[in-house]
Amino acid sequence: MICFLLYLAALGLLGGTAATNQIFTSSGEMDITSCPITYYGQKYDKVYVAFESNTFSLCFNGSYQTGIKNDCIFMSGGTADRGGLSVFTKEIPAGSGVHRLLPNLSNAGKCINIIPLKDSQQSEIQQVELGNFGSQAILAIRTHSGYTNLDVEADAQVGGVSVFKQTYQAAETNVGVITDVSGCRLAGVVYKTNTTVSDLTTCTSVMCDFSGVATVVNDCGPMEQCQGDGSCVFKTMCTVTGSAVINIVGRVESVPDRCGYTLVGPSVIPGFKVLGVFQERRRKDVSFLERVILQLDSPNVQISLEQGGRVQLDEKLLKVNGSAQVVHGVELSRDHRGVTAQLSKSQYTIHVLFDGNTALIHMTGPSETAVQGLCGNSNTPLVQEKAAEHSAPGCGMEYAEAADSNINCNHTTDWCNLLKEAPFSACNEHIDPEPYMAACTHTLCKYPAVDGLKCQFLEAYVKACSLHSNVTVERWTTKTSCPAVPRASCQDRFCSDNEFCGERQVGYPHCLCRAIFASKYKSANAYGEPTECTKKSASVTMANCLLEDKSIDYSFLHLNDEACKAEMDELTHMVTFKFNSSNTCGTVVMANNSKIIYKNTIMRRNLSDSGMINRQSPVQIDFSCYYAQPEIKSLAIRLKHRAVMQEMTSGEWKYNLTMKAYSDAERNNVIQSDTYIQLDQNIWVEIETEGLDEKVVVVVMDSCWATDQPSPSGALRYDLITNGCANPADQTVKVEGNGLGTSNLFSFNSFQFTGSSADVYLHCKLELCVTQSNACAPICSQGARRRRSALAKYEDKNPALITMAWSN
Secondary structure, eight states: OOOOHHHHHHHTOOOOEEOOOEEEESEEEEEOTTSOEEETTEEESEEEEEEETTEEEEESSSSOOTTSOOOEEEEEOTTOOEEEEEEEEEEEOTTSHHHHHSTTOOSOEEEEEEEEEEOTTOOEEEEEEEEEETTEEEEEEEEOTTOTTOOEEEEEEETTEEEEEEEEOHHHHHHOEEEEOOEEEETTEEEETTEEEEETTTTEEEEEOTTSOEEEEESSOTTEEEOSSSOEEEEEEEEEETTEEEOTTSOEEEOOSSOEEEEEOTTSSTTEEEEEEEEEOSSTTOEEEEEEEEEETTTTEEEEEOGGGOEEETTEEEOOOSSOEEETTEEEEEETTEEEEEEEETTEEEEEEEOSSEEEEEEEESSOOOOOSTTSSSOOOGGGGBOGGGOOTTTTOOOOOOOOTTOOHHHHHHHHGGGGSTTGGGGTTTSOSHHHHHHHHHHHTTSOSOTTHHHHHHHHHHHHHHHHHOOOOTTHHHHHTOOSSOOOTTTTOOOOTTEEEEEEETTEEEEEEOHHHHHHHHTTTOSBSOOEEETTEEEEEEEHHHHHHTTOOGGGEEOSSTTOBOEEOTTTOEEEEEEESSOOTTOEEEEOSSEEEEEEEEEEOOOGGGOSOOOOOOOEEEEEEEEEOOOOOOOOOBTTSSEEEEEEEETTEEEEEEEEEESSTTOOSBOOTTOOOOTTOEEEEEEEEESOOTTTEEEEEEEEEEESSSSTTOSSEEEEEETTEEOTTOTTOEEESTTSSSEEEEEEEOOOOTTOOSOEEEEEEEEEEEOSTTTTSOOOOSSSOOOOOOOGGGOOSSOEEEEEEEOO
């Protein structure tokens, strides 16, 4: 017997025990359970041995067959055709002679499988040994000293591929050779123990440690990408879609409010920031990316990328098309995908693609650099990234709304998880789908799948993969029934700040009301602001998006006069109807006990000639303004004050009522507090109004009388005017222009009550009257002095009083 035993453990002169022999002729299956072997990282407890054409094969995955991949060791065996197997159990401590011969051998030896090879005469020709060193293994070969001309060729294969091949001279094998058959396996490739293998095409290294575990090390940083030649460049991606910001390391940040935030700070390109402004849409509690702002410090300008493919430079609208144009160093272009903006500086480039819903921010450069903002990899709190200059007052208020009972979150989750399945899986090794799935589920479990939102997250993932890794996801729209040619939403459609572009019907974009803006009107069952009444005019302003929500097309609306149509503000999309004294638009003037009312109606144009059907809702919206009749008041002001004035509040309309006394017919000399008034002196009194529409309303003095007390109902009374006409018993009383306009004049001679030196109080009862063929002016005859009555429906049932007083 050749006493080899790993060359006596490299001349350590081992002692130990051997197990019972297993014998084979030509071929056999050997049980090595008591001394299993880990062959290049794979552990085995059986070996399959065979002789064929002077070659000895020792395989681990069944008997050797040509063309079948297997883990085998092949050796030239001379004339041997049989053999056996025994197990020698003895620990070989670390640091032994074997370990010194094989420096990569780190574990202690446990046992040795001894396989002597013999010829038909039972003469030993060779001895093969497989040593168990835990997760490592040793192969030893020795040839009998009588075979001095027998060279041995050894070939260790894994999966049918040679990983170690060596020809040993007889002089070597007569003494004995030992080699390491330890290693690691990864993706079908074998790596030897304690080695590192680099792949320049992928910028990765595989490290095989002593325990047989292979570890892949990426030679590029987390924000770098391999160039295929072993070099790395800074190349990373941030995606903002809905309220989700998927940053450069795949972390998802959800924006809970409607403020502006810094997405990319100036650390990549000094003096340049990318910001995002968020707004609500159909629900108050879910925000969406509304616009992307590129802010430059030098010069101090900002470029805003908005819905509808609009681009603004500060307040100026830019015309951007497929031909790239450079604005302050930023290259701008627009196509069916959306608006693209790109800035390159100091060897770094920031590329932004915004389609009105999703922003893809791609950053490249020569080496990895820190990225600030929500897109960065820091753990900065959300509030610290808020951009105050792009955040409206109150934008941080968060709302809570009832859950939508029509949403099935389980179905939503299944939909979002499609990103892990084919054909999206073609991108999974380039872009992690998990953050996109999380953003998709978070939004669609709360917000209805409308306005293309269901496909938005899938499309964002596909675009990110294409832009970052140049990988195309084939036929994804076929699997998901999403639009075959995704287009930027609402191209060329401008919506106001209170609107967003969405779909009332699938495929038909409209400007829809934002939830917070609409709520204040919907709660009042209104279409817009209250009627605005100003001097001699009235207007009503409504939100076009609220009208459209009820299928009302403002262009078909008019007032009582069909020529009076609405005007739309191109910036706010508010619709205004108005009339005034110059253009009444068919306004109807009415009176009741307390008001003179100007009423008009917004209605839909008659479409009877447009065909047998129509899809416009019937419309009748009344709005009005009014003058309220003055409240009855006695203002006990003595004549020493030059005038009596009171402001009359008539709902939304206001007008002033003034009474003044003069000492001359031309009304040049106002009676002052120090003016001396003699008895029987002629006094002219003028009553004026300011703020009334003289084309429709006139003032009528119904009566004027004097009392010796402040109260107009005092027991001692003297009439100057009755029923709009001068008292026929007092020839000093003259009345001019009563009921003909918005001012009146009368005169009389001063007096005092007999037997009294008290103050005299003059009271006048006034009323407003709607003109109708001069019916408001009283007709006074010399004898009867009567007043023509106005139409009953215009008669004032609630007249007003104004009072002056004088002392003798």
